[in-house]
Amino acid sequence: MKLIEIQELLEAEVLTGKYDPEKEIQIGCSSDLMSEILAFGKPGSILLTSLKNIQVINTANVADIKAVCFVMGKIPDENIINLAKKNDIVVLITKLTTFESCGRLYKNGLKSCSYFNLDK
Amino acid sequence: MDEIRKTTKIQELTYELKIKDVMSENIETVSSKMPISSLRDILYKKRISGIPIVNDNKLVGIISIEDFIKCLEQGEMDALIEDKMTKNIKTLYADEPLVHAVMKFEKYGFGRFPIISRKDKKLVGIITKSDIIKGVLKKLETAYHDEEERRYRASHIFNDIVADEVFLKFQYYVEGKNFDRAGEAATGLKKTLYRLGLSPEIVRRAAISTYEAEINIVAFTEGGEIIAYIDPHQIKIIITDKGPGIPDVKKAMEPGFSTAPGWVRELGFGAGMGLSNIKKFTDKMTLRSTVEKGTHLEIIIKLSDYRNED
Structure with missing residues (x-):
């Protein structure tokens, strides 16, 4: 799924400036527990979370997650956005709930991280 | 797979690069009051295919080598440029991403677009498809060079x-x-x-x-x-x-x-x-x-x- 499609489906706003709307995101994951993302997140995926702190971006960075969407209208602070920009991570915000955000993406074909082998 | 990847990289570059990074800045312009025949020297000597028409620093039209040839065929070399030029011109801003130019070329099928500055709308350059290709290749070359250097510095240690x-x-x-x-x-x-x-x-x-x-x-x-x-x-x-x-x-x-x-x-x-x-x-x-x-x-x-x- 293209990043621009994700943005449209989630009625989301991009906070990290210019980005490639054609960027392919194949897998989605969602949790407010960063250790779960570290354990099961896949490289190149999008993370949806209602947790809002700088460790979300550090988690995305070390786990090679390319985009983070803060749900339920949570607006990240400037230092979160700056760290994301520095590490080439696209940050989006949506007013939708976690459930509805995941549901819309899943219904439209975005795969879950559990589709893939969980070995190292 | 590799093919897809390359396309993506080039697409990425068209978002990264600004029009001003690739456009030609040394532009020949002509006043609209000049006769068509005055274009001959510029088109021939500079080997360019289109010239923006500028009156008092204001872009008023564009004339292409095709327009010139048409006039030549019909013996209208003494006609004024203002009667033969394209007046309804499509322009681009210098600070727009290159991808906008790519899209406009696809949409209109023109050979060139005059580039104006967002601030004072003055003509600052011109862009052709070959400028785009050259600009992207140059950027790719720099990226490749950096990558080579990075690989040398680190992984061979x-x-x-x-x-x-x-x-x-x-x-x-x-x-x-x-x-x-x-x-x-x-x-x-x-x-x-x-x-x-x-x-x-x-x-x-x-x-x-x-x-x-x-x-x-x-x-x-x-x-x-x-x-x-x-x-x-x-x-x-x-x-x-x-x-x-x-x-x-x-x-x-x-x-x-x-x-x-x-x-x-x-x-x-x-x-x-x-x-x-x-x-x-x-x-x-x-x-x-x-x-x-x-x-x-x-x-x-x-x-x-x-x-x-x-």
Whole structure:
């Protein structure tokens, strides 16, 4: 799924400036527990979370997650956005709930991280 | 797969580059009051295919080599440019991303677009398809050159150094209880390992394990340090702190077991997954702890394929 499609489906706003709307995101994951993302997140995926702190971006960075969407209208602070920009991570915000955000993406074909082998 | 990747890279470049990065700035312009015949010299000598028409610094039209040939065929060389030029011109701003130009070329099928500045709408350049190709190629060449240099600087280091044993050591200090800085060691190590030319999967495993260990230092101790040793066969990371230590190491290793205080959980950690995550992403993990003295965690990630990468 293209990043621009994700943005449209989630009625989301991009906070990290210019980005490639054609960027392919194949897998989605969602949790407010960063250790779960570290354990099961896949490289190149999008993370949806209602947790809002700088460790979300550090988690995305070390786990090679390319985009983070803060749900339920949570607006990240400037230092979160700056760290994301520095590490080439696209940050989006949506007013939708976690459930509805995941549901819309899943219904439209975005795969879950559990589709893939969980070995190292 | 490779084909798709290349396309994506070029697409990426068309978003990165601005029109002003690739447009031609030395532009010939002509006044609209001149006869068509006056174009002959410019078109011929400069070998250009279109000329913007400018009166008193204002862009009023554009005339192409096709217009010129048409006039030549019909014997209208004495006609004024203003009667033959295209007046309804499509322009682009110099600060727009290059992709806008690409889209306009596709939409209108024109050979060129005049470029104006957003501030005062004055003509600052002209763009043709060949400018776009040249600009993208130039950018690709620079990127390729940087990549070559990066690879040389880093990944060949083990081959270039002559010694019976070589290892690199990277040391990071971790502040206890400071969650704003937590992650700096892991992300720093990640960047370093990537620059060494290690495979993304290896780098990711090392970064995730280090990050979990770093979070533990921040959450539970007054501070500690992370030292990574890299040799041609493995990454060994030693994480130490000065206490309070883990009373029951076996229990701590159980997934889901946690003694994390509330503030750690609020930050999205402390679910008892840290140590099991570290185990999951590493080839070997040794955890020793003495209550009140501190904890010593050693992890190893094997680099069996490192040398094959060259």
